[in-house]
Amino acid sequence: MNNTSLLLDPSDNVGVALTDLEPGQKVSLNGVEIEIQEFVAAKHKFAMRDFQLGEDILMYGTIVGEATQPIPVGHAITLQNIHHKVREYTADPGKFAWSAPDVSKWRNRTFNGYLRSDNQAGTANYWLVLPMVFCENTNVLLLKEAFENALGFATPNPYEVQIKNLISGVQGKKITETVADTAVAEENRIFENLDGIRFLTHDLGCGGTRYDAETLCALLAGYINHPNVAGATVLSLGCQNAQTSIMLDKLAKIQKGKAKPLVICEQQQEGTTEVLIQKAIRETFEGLVEANKIKRQPVPLSKLVIGLECGGSDGFSGISANPTLGRVSDLVVALGGSAILSEFPELCGAEQNLINRCADQQMADKFIHLMETYNDAAKRVGSGFDMNPSPGNIKDGLLTDAIKSCGAAKKGGSAPIADILDYTEYLKNPGLNLLCTPGNDVESTTGLAGSGANVILFTTGLGTPTGNPVCPVIKVSTNTKMANRMPDIIDFNAGTIISGEDDLESAGDKLLDLVIQVASGEVTTKAEKNKNYDFIPWKRGVSL
Structure with a gap:
């Protein structure tokens, strides 16, 4: 690769500056030598030829813009001289042939994952706690504090001492406390095969369109079905648009194999917050015991799903x-x-x-x-x-x-x-x-x-x-x-x-x-x- 500039495709008519380019500096791309006429900052583009008003700007072998004024060769491409434009496309996919890369050295490689009953493989093993509606966010956070502190998943906040020292400056007291190392929390973990409990909050579930509520239900079903999730606790108020029944219907359509442990707690049915939280804790703990029985094992790289x-x-x-x-x-x-x-x-x-x-x-x-x-x-x-x-x-x-x-x-x-x-x-x-x-x-x-x-x-x-x-x-x-x-x-x-x-x-x-x-x-x-x-x-x- 040229250490100052780059042409991404032989058909392109603008170059990319890999370093800052100064006026008078000469660059050679695709057999064409040009002289930079004005400063071009690294990552920006410059004209490889003279452009007239309305001419197409080409990068990656396709149209990426249109000249809004004449641009002399060697000048910087800016928002002042181009605007957005794309090449028209057709709906016909035509014929396509792919030359796959050589993967011989990867064929026998594996990763240590959590193989689920539906044949998905997790790269982690979490229990999930989520609300069907924003009204339950506070209860989710109550469970978060209780479980993380009790199970050793909580980690010290490194900025707490800084705040206390600022307080000491006002009160005239000296703070000698230091933040404990994260490893201390790890030592207190109860479930060695559980990578953590994940607590979701959001601002949806009611007050919006029914479409948004149904979409939320489908998204939450996808998270419960996720290969990195061993089971879930769902908190519902009861009267919201995003009903638990809708989420369960969405889940039934995508899940395969044995259903995952699922704890559902509805506040308007349970009564007091205390009764709701106690039930959620008791049944979630039972689920954690089961989730902890799952161990990592070698699985093929074909189980990777890369986002x-x-x-x-x-x-x-x-x-x-x-x-x-x-x-x-x-x-x-x-x-x-x-x-x-x-x-x-x-x-x-x-x-x-x-x-x-x-x-x-x-x-x-x-x-x-x-x-x-x-x-x-x-x-x-x-x-x-x-x-x-x-x-x-x-x-x-x-x-x-x-x-x-x-x-x-x-x-x-x-x-x-x-x-x-x-x-x-x-x-x-x-x-x-x-x-x-x-x-x-x-x-x-x-x-x-x-x-x-x-x-x-x-x-x-x-x-x-x-x-x-x-x-x-x-x-x-x-x-x-x-x-x-x-x-x-x-x-x-x-x-x-x-x-x-x-x-x-x-x-x-x-x-x-x-x-x-x-x-x-x-x-x-x-x-x-x-x-x-x-x-x-x-x-x-x-x-x-």
Whole structure:
């Protein structure tokens, strides 16, 4: 890789700055030498030729924008001289042939997971406590404090001493207390085969549309059915839109094998809060005893279900981290496993490539329908897909949604598409799946776990602490500078591709090794260590 600039596709007419480029500096790409005419910041793009008003801007071999004024060769591409534009697509998937990567060295590899009766394999073993409606959030938190303190899952807050020292400055007292090490809490754990109890809260379940309530029920059913969940405790008020019966019906449609232990407590039926909590504790404890009997065992890599996510993206995302995820996705699919690519607003501009990879016309039509319906709904409230890039994305080189999307789609590798899933649809077919979620990081990762991902790979160029309550989230940095600045949230640095230390194949292989270690419980992700248990259901309807 050129150490100053890059041409992503031979047909592109703009280059990418890998380092800051100064006026007068000469770069050579695809046999063409040009002189930079104005400062181009790293991650941003520059004109490889003169552009006239209305001409197409090409990156990744496709249209990602249109010139809104003449742009001389060697000048920076900015929001002042281009705007969003995408290539028109056709609905015909045509013929597609895939050259699968060589996976011979992975064939006999396994990870130590929790094999469930439905043949799913967990990368962790959790008990889940969740509310059907926001009215039960307080009771969920009461259970959280009681169980975590009693069972040794609680960890000291490292900032408590800092606050006490500030108090001491006001009171004139000296604080000598130190925060206990997390290992102390680990020693007090009662259930050695239980990785934790996860407590969800949310602001839905009533007061919105019936559609939102039904969607919530389907999402919660997906979490109960998740391979990393051994059983669940459900708290219900009783009168809400999101009825337990709806959730149980959704669960019955997706669960296979022996039903998991399920504790259901309805407050309006039980009476007092004390009676409700005591019943929840008693029956949950019985479930924990059963969950603790499950032990890790070697399972094939075909049991991996990799969620593919990006957030806080930058101009290097589509060059380093996202293609690295694409390599891992292709390897897992070639091994008989599954990958799920999410965030439909960030596939705008990459539609034709994905349509071409659909297995049949019905699948292509479903993808187009979900994309167009979603985009039209966004336009009705004044925010189409073209408004997806955030201020941080734009500042770091992702000027249009098409630029962002064509880089984001790289997470899906090159494998054929096995299925198209709407939000809350549970994984059915192994291989690469597309899941309709928002670009919002937490809403999307929440959806990935709800559809069965047992490990999530999450790329970031700007840094984000996002995690998930039931699924380990491995953070992959697009650049070394950010990885060094935020080591507390980054698990893997793909910035070595930009510096030339790694190519996509070696970086992808190293990342798959890390995935296996995380899936086996040998490595704890930074999001897990930081307790980034983020859970936000996607509210698709309108609040009333």
